[in-house]
Amino acid sequence: MKKTWYNLLLILIFPIGLIAQGTTNIKTVNTDVDVWIKKSFAKKAIPPFSFVYNGKSSATFITKWGYSVTKKAPGEAGVLHYEFNYQEPGNGLLVTCDVKGFANFNAVEWVLRFKNNASAQSGIIEQVKATDLNFVYEKGQVPDVHYADGSYAAKEDFRPRLQQMTAGAELKMVPEEGRSSQKSFPFFNIAFTENTGVMVAIGWTGTWFASIQQKQAQQLSLATGMEHLRTYLNPGETIRTPSTAMLFWKGNNRFTGHNKFRRFILAHHTPKINGQIARYPISNSFNYGDPAPCNEYTCMTADYGVALIKRYKQFKLVSEVFWLDAGWYKHSGEAPQKNWANTVGNWSVDSTRFPGGLGEIADEVHKAGAKFMLWFEPERVMKNSDWASQHPEWMLNASDAHDAFLFDLGNTEARQWLCKTMGKLIEDNKVDYYRQDFNMQVDIFWKNNDKPDREGISEIRYIEGLYAYWDYLLKRFPEMIIDNCASGGRRIDLETTSRSAPLWRTDYNYGEPVGYQSHTYGLELYLPLHGTGTHKTDKFSFRSSLGTAIVYNWKITESSGNINEMQACQAEFKKVRPFFYEDYYPLTGTEQTTANNIWLAYQLHRPSDDSGYIVAFRREEATSETCIVKLQGLQPQKKYTLTNEDTGEIAKKTGAELSSGFTLVLKERRSSLLLRLGVE
Template sequence: MTYADFPVVEWTVHFENTGSENAPTLSEVLAIDTSLGGAAAPSWTIHTNSGSTAVATDFEPADLTLSPTPGDYLLFTTEGGRPTSGTLSADPKVPGGGWPYFNLDRGGQGAIVALGWPGQWGLQTELDSLGRVRLTGGMTNVDGPFSGTPVLRDLGLTRMHLEPGESIRTPLIVTMAWRADDWIDAQNVWRQWFLRHNTPRPGGNNPPPMCPTGSVCGSYNFTLVTTEREFDFMDGYRREGLLPSVGGHLDWWWIDAGWYTLPDAVDPHDVTAWQYTGNWEVDRVRYPNGLKEVTDRARAEGMSTIVWHELERCRPGTWLYETHPEWLLPGGDPEHRYLDWGNPDAYDWAVATVHRLIEENGPDLYRQDFNYLGPLANWNAADTDGRRGATQIRYVVGFLAFLDELRRCRPDMLIDNCASGGRRLDVESLRRSVVMSQSDNVRDPQGAHSQHFGLSPWVVCHGTSARTDSAYALRSTMNWLFEIHIDEMLTAPPTDEHWGLIRAATEEWSVVKGHYSEDFYPLSGYDRAMTGWLAYQYGAADGAAGVLHCFARPDTPQEEFVLRPRGLIAAATYSIVDFDDPGGERKVSGHDLMSVGLEVAPTHRPAAVMLRYQRADVR
């Protein structure tokens, strides 16, 4: 498939047996096998990231250089069957990574390549004697750690025969050729394509920025939440002027895990009790009138609503685990079993159950989670001789079909994609969903702004949960999604100063929220130790307006930092407003902003400088 408005080409390879007998064995099936570049090409740099492991450095960016020696290679893969799970290693041959997005940069030109597969994958890049990069990749079935120096074929490429009438597919491959001053300009073309063509658009519109809240976000036990607690929290936020009904900006109410019944043997006071999924009925002791009483009250306050689900995993003692073991994948940890999306009966049950829950509970957004270690070991345990990869393929196809069916029946409903945070952020999954929990490392200011820095070149609609005790923490979290929770509202009520911080931050976010889905520019380097300055910019592609974020961490020794924004119009005049000094507007030319820059020198640590720029020479 080609796109008329972007230099993007994508494809998926399909195989089908139309005969009446088993087909010959397919082996070493590749989704991509292509070469980039030409004679006398300069050196190649591969811009990519780590995936997620629920740490502050999730999505850490990396610039890897391909060895100039013909035959040398880099091998990338993921962990456990979730496509964006893992961390880049220092291994010179097998960096791993857990991030199926790559920008191959040869200086002024190159190509972006992404694999869309919510499962296990591998990609090998290898330089040939003519300076070309050969890329080979596809679905794999082997997890690390690896001994020796494996190559792609050692990762267990698909090897199976097709039964009569059977069809299979490979991962989606998306490629974007580019010529630009540098690779960041190419990434912004990618972002524009991603938002227009690879992001769900309910009603034909881009997903609106979100500022959700709720009554629990992890520091309170999920399985002790009640209707009364939900209403008490709404009352508190309303009293402080934060809900839309009273002019505030908290526009989504989030009912997280734990609202369902638990097995009799599980103590709801155990902080891990929420993990006992598999009884998909509302706990009527804690929610006597169901969740709809809560979602209706939220809508009356001007909010839309989110409800958490995790139908893919179940634990002993629950209805799903005990009643339908034939719907569950074998192998792995018996304490956490996975629904087999490739089983038609299991698929039909999941579709019917989710539609029932949506009708009964009334959410405006369906939140899908996918926890624990990942299903790779289970897929492999279920494969039969001569059919390596069959279970994984059926599972992935069933999962994507489930999301498609949900969107077909409810075209105006958004789907949130969570998998222990951001561990299922491949291009196929994000074609159907947004990212409300980019990492399970939450309420960490350094982690939040560092993750934004790494994730934003690749993904548009994402965000995380804020710590709310300082302007630094709140501004660090601001993005397309800006999540505000105060779990301790009832036990340790916030002070007037604390409430004031939240009101100010949500007001600031409301002014700039539209920019987070526009172009993105890193304005500093990435500092893994998180002691140096970190800065970035979001703004309109035409240079009309945007927002600059600059962070001095708790241990940043340098007194000042010079911000040099990008993508502006040199001849234009810009108004610069510091959110800490809204009356101190400055007028600066685009040329001077991009070349001389703006010096920021906050006197305290940590500090979050937040500036808005806007053309002042046009109305």
């Protein structure tokens, strides 16, 4: 009875979800990540996660449950790996937190799992916060949360945002439609001071949430998890939750944290091929943009594809990859009634246009010294397609009004069939790189297929299945890369970056340079690996698409193109590309990035040899011919040269001078500047 009254009193004083959290003092955290892990997950300590079980907050009972810790063998050099187990008395619910520490980056990440070890159905698990943590900071500080918009096919995609965490402030982020970076973006930087903070990343390719609140003086709370989860578990059943990564940083300013995080992503959340970071490619399209009623590649034929490859070779324009997008499969070429979008689910090669399959095109690509990448969209299945009629038992429906099913990746039998079927299709057509698109709202399918008191189970099983499918492909084809597309970049999170990269980061107005500049400017703060397209060869347009990857969507069959300009663009891209793997600094602020009356400039810096580039744009309505920028990451006493790549002009300045202010000059509106930086 006393225990009941005690629990009731706790709930009255601290509403569920506000009861004691794990606590981190931001002043002392930047020391040893192993110490942080052992302290945060210590026996009898409130761990940095929480949940409600049978109506009670875990903070009221978790320290009384059975506890064990296992130090696991690290899978990577420099990585600590622990498993912390919390067992309900009587061998009921088991809560496991799989924790990794990265000493070189002062970073930690974990995944929370629940398993019902009992022989009967478990109680209800809800309000799960995979991260539930209080940061304590010094009096007088006002933390800033630097975050970004997600993708929604807008000029504002990945736009930098700022929320000052004054008294009572709250910031909640939730993506839309079940795609992890649609409208909201699962990466952000909490700067407690100008010099101290924590980078946070969430790994969940569904509907996650992040809530940051200033609940009381000198305390900032962080909670992350699944937005919709309230379920019991059957005997022996296990579920996982979103992964969370935190990287603690100290430095001159918040960009120390951003750049440390970019390097962390490259080191530990980027696919590896033969032990090396996968280099996402420079690609050629197949003369993108056929006349109506063709769309995408619905009018492509084997002969035309082979001829185009030979033409690229003739003009010395062959890149690393030839990229064939949507429209190569059965029925997609039956215009005008059919098109690339309303024929998915018919995953066999169109034998009329490609009588020998796609192998003939792949062979020609390989003869040219390149790789062959092919587009797929296996999750969206049209209701009148082959897959829908052959396997109705594997189709999830949202409503009769919907024209497509969702292929049930959460069904083990269905997923295994998908793995074998797509693997064979890839092998038979000699595909090197796999591009997966996803053009649908998915959360309504999950919701419609959840059973009573099982909210979130369909989503969990589906997301687990997606990861298992991609992991299968990467294991079966160890030199493959996965291009992650979802109507552009709407499925970017910590889990997908570990397996893929978005080579087409947005479906925003194809080739519009101001938007493309803005997308680069915001996304580079978090991720170095992503790409977009380029359609023109003028320097203002082309430089708007610089990065680690690109697809050249030039027309090489029309007189409007210029082969010499295309070759010059390719050469410039190859020179600048390596620096996008290094440190990145926005130079013109983050308050306004999309307006047509501003300059936009950024710096790429390689600390190992103190070299880099400045990329700058004067937009159409920018009235000033000059823009003063302050370079970062330089040694004050060193002398540097800045070479204008267009004119050859050279300026010489010390690091101190460049850091205090350097004037960029562009006489013409809608023009660009590329300056190479080096040590004298």
